Amino acid sequence: MKKIFNSTIKFFLAGAVFLASCSKNIDLTPSDTIPTESALENYQDYDKAVIGAYANIGYQLTINVNTVLADESRWGIDNNIRNYSAGAHKWAFDAGEATATDGWGNLYNVIDRVNRALALYDNITTTTAEEASALPRLKGELHAVRAFAHFELLRWFTEEFTPTSLGVPAMTTSTVTGKPSRNTWAEVMTLIQSDLAEADQLIPTTFTDIFRITKPAVAAIRARVALYNKDWANAITFANQALAAKGTLATGATYTGLWTDANTSEVFFQLRRNSNSGSIRTLWTDDNTDVFFSPSYKLMATFDQTNDIRYARFFMNDTSVPITKENWKVNKYPGQNATNRFNNIKVYRVSEMYLILAEAYAETNNVAEGTSRLNALRAARITGYSNQTFANANALIEAVYLERYKELAFEGHRFFDLRRRNLPVIRTAQDIASGAAIPLQLNTADRNYILPIPQSEIFANENIIQNRGYGMN
Structure with missing residues (x-):
């Protein structure tokens, strides 16, 4: 699997916990300036890094995109003034629409935190038998989180839910200089399945923190x-x-x-x-x-x-x-x-x-x-x-x-459920009465049936192919 990096995001460390923020490629700080070798040294540091990976998962973005784009919701009367997520709900958005693209930056932030931590696993010291026993479980959690994030990215951004379809970059190492291309659905699935098998081996049945x-x-x-x-x-x-x-x-x-x-x-x-x-x-x-x-x-x-x-x-x-x-x-x-x-x-x-x-x-x-x-x-x-x-x-x-x-x-399921079955989104007439120009049906051939790769990513990385209907790179 390629060792790649999402070039729209820069990452930095604060103490023992990873923090991240979105930025265009030109603003990235080279990873060589980040003292990762000394950032994580002992079990407590490593546990904090794992917690930091969980903390950055913005699953509310998945919930929102499914609710707004599908037939779960209708335009609220109060939104006639606010116009919140108007482009997404009206299926009239391009690659700059945040509701439709926010998952990209968030999930690659999560993956980068995981990859930085996994790269340092062999350097972590333990001081007790309990820590030594629990350390492999932390590694297992990181593999599970990376699999989770890659799978969410697939649900958001694949063109088709088929093995040869364009998926997303499969990222196993953090590197600023790489400009990755998109892996196929099948290739990303291979990484996801490998990570989950590793997690299953490393996480014990005695661990019960949900x-x-x-x-x-x-x-x-x-x-x-x-x-x-x-x-x-x-x-x-x-x-x-x-x-x-x-x-x-x-x-x-x-x-x-x-x-x-x-x-x-x-x-x-x-x-x-x-x-x-x-x-x-x-x-x-x-x-x-x-x-x-x-x-x-x-x-x-x-x-x-x-x-x-x-x-x-x-x-x-x-x-x-x-x-x-x-x-x-x-x-x-x-x-x-x-x-x-x-x-x-x-x-x-x-x-x-x-x-x-x-x-x-x-x-x-x-x-x-x-x-x-x-x-x-x-x-x-x-x-x-x-x-x-x-x-x-x-x-x-x-x-x-x-x-x-x-x-x-x-x-966080309805829009993806319809897409994986190649079914249109169909609203009822009653559900489009409140807002101006709310469309009734999103057909499978319509542009916004597939979500776009964020335009900022296209600008930063010429190797990323945009999803069909949203223009050339």
Whole structure:
């Protein structure tokens, strides 16, 4: 795999923890001036470097791009003045649109932190047997984080979800002078799978901190990766591995409490958020109660409003606001309480593994097993649910996609789900009534169906090929 670097980002060290910022190529400080050899020396330093890699993961960007571009949301009345993410929601953006491109810089920042730390692993000293035993686990976490970041980049920026499609630069070493080209989907997948296999070997079953990547979380990541790679057998294998460690679906108040951080019953891996500035809900509703994006009427109509516990948890009709303001709000992330209005980001959950199993079994024509997983999930969410049957695999797959639309709403999946199945984004007429010139449908051949590589990256690196429809390098 090539040793490469994203040339739009410069990196520097502060103490023992890596920090990063975005910059054009001309502003980069040569890496030779950074005293990396002395930055990390002992176990405590290395643990801080690993924590720093986690801390920089901006998964809220993935959540936002899926919500704004897909059919999960509609233009909020209050946004007629603010025009927040207007280009993205109206599918009228170019390579300078932040909502559509922010994942690039963030995820390559994460990868660079990982690569700098991995390069120094053999130099780290330990002073106790406990530290010596735990040090390989830190290396395993770094490999898992690098795999996670590369996979997210693929979901964002690949042209097609196929082996020969242009993917993203696969980065294994931090170097300022390199100008990498894009690897194929298959090449990036090879690195991702290798990193996850290494992580699985190095992370022990005794490590249970879900704010970091544990062994069950590695299995969950591998299951999602296999699903996107259409590797149905491994999707089944790894989803079952994850569920063997933590497989109980939450019900009733436990499920409701999951979204206020009262419990972590379904969580394999989550990102800590401890300030209102990191609040997911403020992606769509600010602290002045102005609503940029509301849940779509299309999405809300898919729920049994009386018996499905998710309806009241995910959506709120705020009757306290004036009639001139937007009343429907995303309520999936309501805050931990009235004071702490932020929530930890649930990145991998038990219910996703059930949905992966249902889809993968359907794709292998095992309709009975797939139906069993789908029915189990619905029964955990819907009071009085009666098990359904499906005539064939295609009918089951359609039902699974509907359930992913519902269960994983506002969690960073819908736009990518439609893209990996090569399906258009279709909004309802009711969902385009509030904003000026909101389009109804994004077809698979339309330019904005594929996200662009950031224009700043194209300017900095002539070897990066832009995605089709966005002009030449």
